[in-house]
Amino acid sequence: MKNLLHIGASVRPYHLEETEHQSISRMLAMTFIEQFRESYKQTEVIQRDLSVTPPAYIDQRFVAASFAKGELSPEEQSVLAESDRLIAEVVDADIILISSPMYNYGMPAVLKAWFDQIIRIDKTFSFDLARGDNPLRPILKGKQLVLLASWGEFDFLKGQSKYAFNHLSSHIEQLAPYLGAEQFYEIASEYQEFDDQRHEQSKARAIANAKTLARDLALA
Ligand SMILES: Cc1cc2nc3c(=O)[nH]c(=O)nc-3n(C[C@H](O)[C@H](O)[C@H](O)COP(=O)(O)O)c2cc1C
Numbered sequence: 001m002k003n004l005l006h007i008g009a010s011v012r013p014y015h016l017e018e019t020e021h022q023s024i025s026r027m028l029a030m031t032f033i034e035q036f037r038e039s040y041k042q043t044e045v046i047q048r049d050l051s052v053t054p055p056a057y058i059d060q061r062f063v064a065a066s067f068a069k070g071e072l073s074p075e076e077q078s079v080l081a082e083s084d085r086l087i088a089e090v091v092d093a094d095i096i097l098i099s100s101p102m103y104n105y106g107m108p109a110v111l112k113a114w115f116d117q118i119i120r121i122d123k124t125f126s127f128d129l130a131r132g133d134n135p136l137r138p139i140l141k142g143k144q145l146v147l148l149a150s151w152g153e154f155d156f157l158k159g160q161s162k163y164a165f166n167h168l169s170s171h172i173e174q175l176a177p178y179l180g181a182e183q184f185y186e187i188a189s190e191y192q193e194f195d196d197q198r199h200e201q202s203k204a205r206a207i208a209n210a211k212t213l214a215r216d217l218a219l220a
Pocket residue numbers: 010011012022023024025026100101102103104105106150151152153154192193
């Protein structure tokens with residue numbers, strides 16, 4: 001059995017029957033999941049749609065409760081209940097699939113809110129000043145993180161001219177170890193705003209790459 005957790009961050013939906021204003025990143029995720037299931041029949045998929053159920057923003061009560069020592073009070077437990085649920089989904093996952101648009105050169109606010117709920121002391125990372133200048137250490141291990149992205153402009157991929165503007169992929173790659181991810185993969189469809197042949201080619205390439213990666217990870 002392989003557990004695949006899909007985190008969808010686009011405000012746009014994706015439905016097979018509709019054609020206009022559909023999410024490209026969600027379409028890539030659906031392509032990936034279908035191929036993964038076909039290649040590995042015993043796949044359990046958990047869908048978490050952040051646009052339908054946005055995670056709460058963390059606040060002072062959250063931080064206080066997450067750093068509290070010993071037995072938690074009922075109030076602290078209730079403040080951390082959402083975080084506990086979201087972390088449990090990550091713990092159970094073998095593959096974490098994040099499908100996300102680029103908004104304002106970074107990740108959508110709902111996705112950042114999700115990371116803020118997940119990356120929690122003594123749950124997903126430990127903190128020890130005895131480690132000197134690098135006191136944080138990830139706790140979870142053995143997972144793979146796949147980012148399926150879409151953006152309107154182009155040349156944002158690693159090694160390309162506008163990679164420095166891409167705070168979506170680099171941010172998620174930096175956070176990947178705190179989800180227990182030992183590998184980070186990225187596939188992106190570019191040029192959405194131009195709606196031209198370059199966009200069609202980029203989208204087709206992203207679909208093909210998503211299928212290949214899904215097959216490779218399913219059979220690994
Ligand atoms: C609020 C908003 C902000 C955006 N910011 C950027 C941006 O900074 N750079 C970019 O290349 N595209 C940007 N876009 C274009 C989206 O990344 C593009 O439409 C993408 O296809 C959205 O993903 P989706 O199709 O999965 O919804 C933005 C779109 C919206 C709605």
